[in-house]
Amino acid sequence: MTQTMKYADLHVHTFYSDSTFSPEAVIACAKEKGLDAIAICDHDSIDGIAPCQKEGSIAGIEIIPAIELTAEKIDVEIHLLGYFIDWQAEWFQKLLTEIQKARLDRVYEMLKKLKDAGIEMNPENVFKLAGKGTVGRLHVAQAMILTGKVRTFRDVFDKYIGFGKPCYVPYTKFSPKEAIEIILKAGGVPVLAHPNIAGKDEYIPEFIGYGLRGIEVYHTDHSPRARKRYEEIAKRYNLLVTGGSDCHGFAKGKVLMGGVKVPYELVEKLKTEAEKIKKL
Ligand code: AMP
Numbered sequence: 001m002t003q004t005m006k007y008a009d010l011h012v013h014t015f016y017s018d019s020t021f022s023p024e025a026v027i028a029c030a031k032e033k034g035l036d037a038i039a040i041c042d043h044d045s046i047d048g049i050a051p052c053q054k055e056g057s058i059a060g061i062e063i064i065p066a067i068e069l070t071a072e073k074i075d076v077e078i079h080l081l082g083y084f085i086d087w088q089a090e091w092f093q094k095l096l097t098e099i100q101k102a103r104l105d106r107v108y109e110m111l112k113k114l115k116d117a118g119i120e121m122n123p124e125n126v127f128k129l130a131g132k133g134t135v136g137r138l139h140v141a142q143a144m145i146l147t148g149k150v151r152t153f154r155d156v157f158d159k160y161i162g163f164g165k166p167c168y169v170p171y172t173k174f175s176p177k178e179a180i181e182i183i184l185k186a187g188g189v190p191v192l193a194h195p196n197i198a199g200k201d202e203y204i205p206e207f208i209g210y211g212l213r214g215i216e217v218y219h220t221d222h223s224p225r226a227r228k229r230y231e232e233i234a235k236r237y238n239l240l241v242t243g244g245s246d247c248h249g250f251a252k253g254k255v256l257m258g259g260v261k262v263p264y265e266l267v268e269k270l271k272t273e274a275e276k277i278k279k280l
């Protein structure tokens, strides 16, 4: 009998951060795409993990508990994924609550800057879009487009709220070193998310020095060329390889889940590494 290959999408958001998908919608989508496992990687929130596990156990889809943290260096924003974190740890949840508060304050600051730039918005419109999720730039972007003053996400980020643009407001206090250390302390495997978006490969050795274990080689925004480059970097530095769609439901237009998927054996490697980290 031939055994069918199992696949995982290792980068999925829920409406507990900036996806439009509820846990039910996430699982229904994963089922439809024929996935066997998905990692729930919300920005600064673990609230989607338990409900996805509940739905996933009914549908026969494994949920990998994860997180996506933001860190900054002077010239770039870095996203770090943490796989198989001890998401129920009290100190970790407390830390996330603090970050979520900083995200709220940041919305008011961004709206002040956007007002000066000629785009006036009621903060309630942004919070309504975020619902019960951690509020972020994707919600601000959606609200901006609803004003009719900006047409595309590209314009929103390139002209206003992208890193270093006039209405950009940071919220994270973490350096990459700190974010990696938080993930390790939570027993998770630290992985560099979508490295080609930051485009600063020269920092990778430094991150490895802090304890980075893996790199997201496969991602919706990675061209075949970028993929090949990161495959080589992973090999050179002996990093674990991961991949995921970074699906945000309909928040980025079309649904991306399943567009990028990796063989399940990569999940097993992550699991083994997480067990090692937990024993450190
Ligand atoms: P935040 O966590 O609030 O800083 O916002 C992060 C969200 O904004 C993620 O969903 C990113 O994919 C999105 N984002 C950040 N920069 C850009 C960009 N230049 N173009 C499109 N989306 C972006």
Ligand code: ZN
Pocket (backbone or CB within 6 Å): 013, 017, 018, 019, 043, 138, 248
């Ligand atoms: Zn996001």
Ligand code: FE
Pocket (backbone or CB within 6 Å): 068, 079, 193, 194
């Ligand atoms: Fe990201």
Ligand code: FE
Pocket (backbone or CB within 6 Å): 011, 013, 041, 068, 246
């Ligand atoms: Fe993401």
